[in-house]
Amino acid sequence: MSRKVLLIEDEPNIAEAIRFLLTREGWQVETHGDGADALQVIRGANPDLIILDVMLPGKSGMDILRDLREMDETQTLPVLMLTARGQSRDREMAEDAGVSRFMTKPFSNAEVLTAVRDLHAQASRL
Amino acid sequence: MRDTLTGSRIRERRQIVGMRQAELARKAGISASYLNLIEHNRRRIGGKLLVDIADVLAVEPSVLTQGIEATLIAALREAAVDAVGQKAEVDGLEEFAGRFPGWAGVLAQMHRRVVSLERTVETLSDRLTHDPHLAASMHEVLSTAAAIRSTAAILAEGQEIETEWQDRFHRNLHQDAERLADSSKALVTYLDESDSSADPRGVPLEEVEAFFGTRGHHFPEIEAGGNVEGVALDGMETAAGRSLARTFLHAYAADAQAMPLDALRTALEASDEPEPMALAARFSVDYATVLRRLAALPEGVLPRPVGLAICDGSGSILFFKSTPGFTLPRHGETCPFWPVFQALNRPLVPIRKRIVQLGRTAAEFDCYAYAWPHITAGAEFEPSYRSIMMVQRVDESAQSVVPTAEVGQSCRVCPSSDCASRREPSILSEGF
Numbered sequence: 380m381s382r383k384v385l386l387i388e389d390e391p392n393i394a395e396a397i398r399f400l401l402t403r404e405g406w407q408v409e410t411h412g413d414g415a416d417a418l419q420v421i422r423g424a425n426p427d428l429i430i431l432d433v434m435l436p437g438k439s440g441m442d443i444l445r446d447l448r449e450m451d452e453t454q455t456l457p458v459l460m461l462t463a464r465g466q467s468r469d470r471e472m473a474e475d476a477g478v479s480r481f482m483t484k485p486f487s488n489a490e491v492l493t494a495v496r497d498l499h500a501q502a503s504r505l
Numbered sequence: 506m507r508d509t510l511t512g513s514r515i516r517e518r519r520q521i522v523g524m525r526q527a528e529l530a531r532k533a534g535i536s537a538s539y540l541n542l543i544e545h546n547r548r549r550i551g552g553k554l555l556v557d558i559a560d561v562l563a564v565e566p567s568v569l570t571q572g573i574e575a576t577l578i579a580a581l582r583e584a585a586v587d588a589v590g591q592k593a594e595v596d597g598l599e600e601f602a603g604r605f606p607g608w609a610g611v612l613a614q615m616h617r618r619v620v621s622l623e624r625t626v627e628t629l630s631d632r633l634t635h636d637p638h639l640a641a642s643m644h645e646v647l648s649t650a651a652a653i654r655s656t657a658a659i660l661a662e663g664q665e666i667e668t669e670w671q672d673r674f675h676r677n678l679h680q681d682a683e684r685l686a687d688s689s690k691a692l693v694t695y696l697d698e699s700d701s702s703a704d705p706r707g708v709p710l711e712e713v714e715a716f717f718g719t720r721g722h723h724f725p726e727i728e729a730g731g732n733v734e735g736v737a738l739d740g741m742e743t744a745a746g747r748s749l750a751r752t753f754l755h756a757y758a759a760d761a762q763a764m765p766l767d768a769l770r771t772a773l774e775a776s777d778e779p780e781p782m783a784l785a786a787r788f789s790v791d792y793a794t795v796l797r798r799l800a801a802l803p804e805g806v807l808p809r810p811v812g813l814a815i816c817d818g819s820g821s822i823l824f825f826k827s828t829p830g831f832t833l834p835r836h837g838e839t840c841p842f843w844p845v846f847q848a849l850n851r852p853l854v855p856i857r858k859r860i861v862q863l864g865r866t867a868a869e870f871d872c873y874a875y876a877w878p879h880i881t882a883g884a885e886f887e888p889s890y891r892s893i894m895m896v897q898r899v900d901e902s903a904q905s906v907v908p909t910a911e912v913g914q915s916c917r918v919c920p921s922s923d924c925a926s927r928r929e930p931s932i933l934s935e936g937f
Contacts, residue, residue: 390648390649390651390652392652392656392677392680392681393648393651393652393655395656395673395674395677396652396655396656396659396674396677397655399659399670399674400655400659434644461651463643463644463647463648463651464644483647484647484648484650484651485647485650485651485653485654485655486651486654486655487654487655487658488655488658488659491655
């Protein structure tokens with residue numbers, strides 16, 4: 380059964396690179412670039428893992444994450460957060476909101492792949 | 506106490522140079538037992554003997570006698586207090602400084618540097634938080650760098666990639682490289698301009714307000730029909746500030762044309778206080794134009810000084826003209842009861858309200874506010890609203906004649922104890 384990742388990122392070239400990397404790893408990748416309707420897209424896609432940008436048009440990734448953690452079906456869904464805001468308080472805010480892994484831009488492809496593999500492995504063991 | 510440490514310093518210095526006590530005593534022309542008493546601070550020393558010992562030890566006498574500077578002691582004490590997870594022996598501080606003046610100096614210097622760097626970090630962090638231009642620029646640069654790094658790594662890793670993907674990645678790389686060049690250049694220019702300013706005034710809007718303030722918010726050359734481009738932007742250091750100033754000056758010129766100064770003066774003579782509604786009707790202009798124009802009159806035309814605030818639909822202050830007692834926080838978290846924000850809920854409806862600004866200097870103001878669609882791109886788009894508020898301080902003799910509404914600055918420093926709109930507790934536990 381194919382593993383599915385939903386990539387919510389408004390930078391199309393970042394989204395394209397990550398989509399390529401994960402597709403090559405055997406992931407089914409869906410992308411979305413708007414925060415406003417991200418929750419509906421997540422519900423519809425039913426992903427195994429989400430990669431979520433923080434600064435999105437319409438609604439911030441931080442707010443989307445908080446909403447995900449409020450809902451039973453997505454409470455433990457692995458969320459890898461990508462952000463250009465790497466200050467400690469941003470990291471703390473993300474951790475408080477329930478992030479699974481926090482990564483600052485510019486990241487390396489290896490870091491992203493390792494994080495996705497780890498998060499998926501952890502979720503599979505649950 | 507410091508004087509009593511001279512002996513300790515002599516002993517310390519002798520040990521540093523590797524000289525035996527007897528040898529130093531002999532060279533200084535005293536007995537070893539007497540030197541022993543001196544080194545244990547049991548005999549005071551001065552005069553020729555001190556000079557001789559200092560000479561033998563190849564140091565200035567002052568190095569041996571001079572007490573440790575109070576600033577050094579204070580710096581060490583501060584370093585001890587600031588140390589996290591490390592308890593320093595504060596009782597032995599002066600002895601430490603006396604025995605190891607070099608190390609003490611290094612420690613004090615390092616502590617001063619840490620404090621200075623922490624302040625720099627706080628300043629930059631605050632600026633990054635409150636300077637939307639800087640934060641957005643940094644985000645743009647880092648996002649583009651992330652795209653380039655990720656794409657370039659895919660192309661460089663040597664694995665076979667379909668031609669279609671290769672072409673796409675090369676195109677993306679080219680786009681992002683161009684974007685990064687532009688955004689980083691703009692960022693460097695912005696930072697350079699901010700740093701080179703002799704009077705750093707923060708964001709460009711503040712620079713514009715400072716410029717308008719120095720001109721008294723009145724530009725006779727424009728009133729006389731001159732071009733905006735002819736106005737000397739003295740003191741404007743940043744390109745962003747100059748650009749914004751030109752925008753505001755163009756609005757000023759349009760207002761001046763719609764409400765010429767001489768005609769406005771004549772109209773104002775008809776009443777003691779300006780009547781914005783009547784003026785709007787007389788000059789066939791909208792309410793916002795009247796408020797802007799009244800705030801741009803030279804001093805003395807109106808009986809009371811005028812303040813002005815303009816904000817957008819998010820409540821961000823776009824322009825501010827101060828008048829005594831009238832303050833609004835620059836970076837958000839403002840009291841929502843100011844009429845300038847309430848007008849946003851009732852666009853195109855002029856609001857006139859007397860308010861009292863709570864705080865250390867409770868001041869009353871007559872406020873005139875109005876919100877209007879600033880940009881309407883088309884029927885299918887939501888208009889972008891702006892709101893304007895003109896304020897005039899109420900003389901003490903005229904206060905409380907009409908009902909007043911209370912407004913604060915921001916919740917954090919607002920003394921109001923029963924405000925239903927409070928966002929966070931006040932730090933003023935007992936009010937003023």
